[in-house]
Amino acid sequence: MPLPISSSLSSLLEIQELDFAATAAQKRSDSLPERNLLIKLSARITRSRAELAAAQAEQKQIEKEEEALGASVAELNSAIEAADVERYSGKRIDRDEASEHDTEQAKRRGEKAAIEEKEMELLESMEAAEDKAAKIDAEIKEIHAEGVSVQSGVRAVEAEVAAELEEIAKKRMALATGLPGEIMAAYDRVRAQKGKAGRGVTSLSEGSCGACSIKLPSLEFTRMRDEPADALIQCPQCRRLLIRE
Numbered sequence: 372m373p374l375p376i377s378s379s380l381s382s383l384l385e386i387q388e389l390d391f392a393a394t395a396a397q398k399r400s401d402s403l404p405e406r407n408l409l410i411k412l413s414a415r416i417t418r419s420r421a422e423l424a425a426a427q428a429e430q431k432q433i434e435k436e437e438e439a440l441g442a443s444v445a446e447l448n449s450a451i452e453a454a455d456v457e458r459y460s461g462k463r464i465d466r467d468e469a470s471e472h473d474t475e476q477a478k479r480r481g482e483k484a485a486i487e488e489k490e491m492e493l494l495e496s497m498e499a500a501e502d503k504a505a506k507i508d509a510e511i512k513e514i515h516a517e518g519v520s521v522q523s524g525v526r527a528v529e530a531e532v533a534a535e536l537e538e539i540a541k542k543r544m545a546l547a548t549g550l551p552g553e554i555m556a557a558y559d560r561v562r563a564q565k566g567k568a569g570r571g572v573t574s575l576s577e578g579s580c581g582a583c584s585i586k587l588p589s590l591e592f593t594r595m596r597d598e599p600a601d602a603l604i605q606c607p608q609c610r611r612l613l614i615r616e
């Protein structure tokens with residue numbers, strides 16, 4: 372004796388509701404706008420890190436130039452001091468030599484002053500480069516903190532969805548156990564097909580397919596109606612499994 376319809380295949384419609392709920396839950400997680408935001412933040416961090424590296428390289432370059440200038444000043448100081456020691460050592464020199472000494476010393480002092488001026492400019496550039504690097508560094512930390520916060524929001528939704536999916540899977544398994552394997556296989560096959568919108572089963576009501584709305588020829592309908600309750604019946608047009616009402 373065939374099983375009453377309500378206790379056999381109609382649970383397939385409940386399974387389908389669960390499958391829709393699972394798809395919706397997964398979509399809720401997959402389409403979180405925060406995921407795009409995370410990608411953008413990650414790109415911004417990459418860009419800022421490159422800017423920071425450039426600012427730090429600039430700082431190093433200025434330091435190197437500053438060192439070279441410092442060495443030149445030290446050299447000039449030594450030369451000035453040595454010339455003065457020589458000049459005032461008590462050695463007698465004539466007016467021309469004295470004048471030459473003064474000219475040379477003035478030239479050295481002039482060079483030194485020019486270099487020191489350059490050093491001042493470099494110090495200003497150095498400060499600017501340091502400020503720039505510090506600002507970028509602070510930006511990176513800010514972006515990172517935002518990323519961590521957004522990430523934790525995404526993880527929370529993922530955990531919620533995972534729990535929901537687990538619950539759905541349990542219910543689905545309980546319902547599927549009561550159905551013939553071939554029915555479940557046919558349902559899964561049809562709903563996975565292109566253009567089926569995940570709908571593998573529908574009701575057959577008043578001779579029409581609940582999904583594609585085709586009106587079945589009355590001969591076909593009569594044949595279907597008389598099949599055993601757990602028989603696999605499919606819409607001749609869209610191939611969806613049909614549950615008789």
Ligand SMILES: [Zn+2]
Binds near residue numbers: 582
């Ligand atoms: Zn159909």
